[in-house]
Amino acid sequence: MSPKTRAAERPQAPPELASYLEGLAEPHIVFDRRYRIVAANAAYRRQYSPEASVLGRTCYEVSHRFDVPCDLAGESCPYARSRESGQRERVLHLHHTPQGEAYIDIELTPLADAAGEAVLFVERMAPLRSAQGQPAQQGLIGRSPAFREMLEQVARVAPSEASVLLLGESGTGKELVARAVHEASARAAQALVVVDCASLPETLFEAEVFGHERGAFTGATSMRTGLAETANGGTLFLDEVGDIPLAMQVKLLRLLESGTFRRVGSSELRRTDVRVVAATHRDLGAMVADGRFREDLYYRLATFPIRLPPLREREGDLALLAEALLERVAPRRRLALAPAALTRLARHRFPGNVRELRNVLERAALFCDGPVIEPVHVERALAAGLPLARPAPAAEVPAPSLREISRQALRERLAAHGGRRADLARELGISERTLYRRLRELDAAEGESR
Structure with missing residues (x-):
């Protein structure tokens, strides 16, 4: 033809x-x-x-x-x-x-x-400018199914204005993912402003995020613009949002709901236009149940939650990450990783995820004098890391059933909850109706024995 x-x-x-x-x-x-x-x-x-x-x-x-x-x-x-x-x-x-x-x-x-x-x-x-399928000098790197599933969620939510909540263990790259969301959004030309919630004590959180007027408190010698106002038109990244003081959560909720805030020491209502990305390694659901995190704030932040996979779930990504990280920690040496050294790395669990991998590779590079990192260098690097002290698990004692708890014990535990049956039922893992019925049974039995 x-x-x-x-x-x-x-x-x-x-x-x-x-x-x-x-x-x-x-x-x-x-x-x-x-x-x-x-x-x-x-x-x-x-x-x-x-x-x-x-x-x-x-x-x-x-x-x-x-x-x-x-x-x-x-x-x-x-x-x-x-x-x-x-x-x-x-x-x-x-x-x-x-x-x-x-x-x-x-x-x-x-x-x-x-x-x-x-x-x-x-x-x-x-x-998706912040992600690569090959070793790169910066940005997110990976090809595993778990990594690609996370990236697909980033690509879907980034062009919208929805609040994003990044959930993952420490060291999984939450700030990099927040940057990927920002750079794939219509706000990419504006600022990405990071708020490190874990490092801000309650006394400074409000002034840092919302700003303050001159003379608002001791040491406030001049007016200061807060991070929420600095991020106007861009993205506000709340890192470790689970550490925000409870008293400040209601003010943050007002900012998210209405875009308004007041500087410390001022009654003037100010406005800012920000898209919020939050991140945490904590279980916010459990914190809500315990009263340590506002439920309304949780639902406002979690419009679109994205789970970041730990390194142990990213099958096949270790070699890509190791090559890229070696280039970052020792850019002038052009180090290579021996296959046996990579195999040894793959046997490690990496509870600190990519951040821990970077530390191990940096130590291995320092132990290595030649162009190739061998298993012995990896072993020394792993041994040099200080393991986190973890409490020994206590021997498991079966929890008593409701039938095994005495009337007096139930009454004491109810008093400890201020008489709130719903709270005690939640602690026991039963319905409030079941608890009420058991209390009535015990009261009746007590009356008959008199």
Whole structure:
């Protein structure tokens, strides 16, 4: 078949659509039901094929360098999903670019003909700038399913104005994820302001976050703008939000609900426009139940919770992270990690996650005099780390059943809760109705024995 015949068989993108896409800043393509690209704007051509034409080639070959469609190569294919749903679909993919692999948020829109059948598909590609699928000098790095699931949630929520709550163990990279949310949002050109809630005592929290007027308290020799006002138009990142003093939580809630606050020492109501991303390693649900964290604030922060996977759940990411971290801790040495050394690292649990991995690699680099880190260097680095002192687990004593608790003991525990049966029932793990019935039974038995 001649090139002219093949060109005649290939569907054409409407000229108006091709012209419209050409002026867009993000890469866009139009392809047909056989995955063949029929239009590509300048941004796509620059990003994926600056030296050769992409027309007539398949999208999976140009963007992924695959020989088969994405869904046959282990990726989630937006085209396959759109054919099933008949609707617009979004996925997060690893694409090949001249600069290396990059995470791309893809949105695919089907275009129907006069009969209502989808014949062409428009694909928009937005890079997730803070994440990489290969070792990099900065940003998030990983390829594991757990890591990619987290990134897909970041890509979905970032363009919105929803509050985000990052949940994860210490050292999982919560500030990096907060930065990824900010940089993929419409607020990326404005400031990302970090509030380290764990380091602020209650006496300073209000002044630091909301600012203060001159003379508001001893030492306030001048007016100071607070972090909430500094973040106006951008993102306010509340790190370790579980450490915010209870008395300050209601003022923070007012800021989130209405965008208003007052500086310390002022009665003037001020406004700020911020998108809030919060993070914690604590169990906020348990803190709410214990009365240590406001329930209304919790639900305001947790509009879109994202769980950050610990390193032990990120299968296959250790080698990528180790290569990138070695470049960061010893940039001039070009160190390599021996396969046996990587195997030894993989056997470690890393309770401190990526932060602990970085520390171990930095110590191993200091123990190593040559160009290759061997298992002996890793062993010394692990041994040099001071293990956290953890209390020995107490011997388990079965909790007494409700039937085994005496009337007097129940009455004493009820008194300790100020007579609130609901609180005692919660402590015992039973319903308030069950507790009430048991108390009545014990009172009746006590009366009969007299």
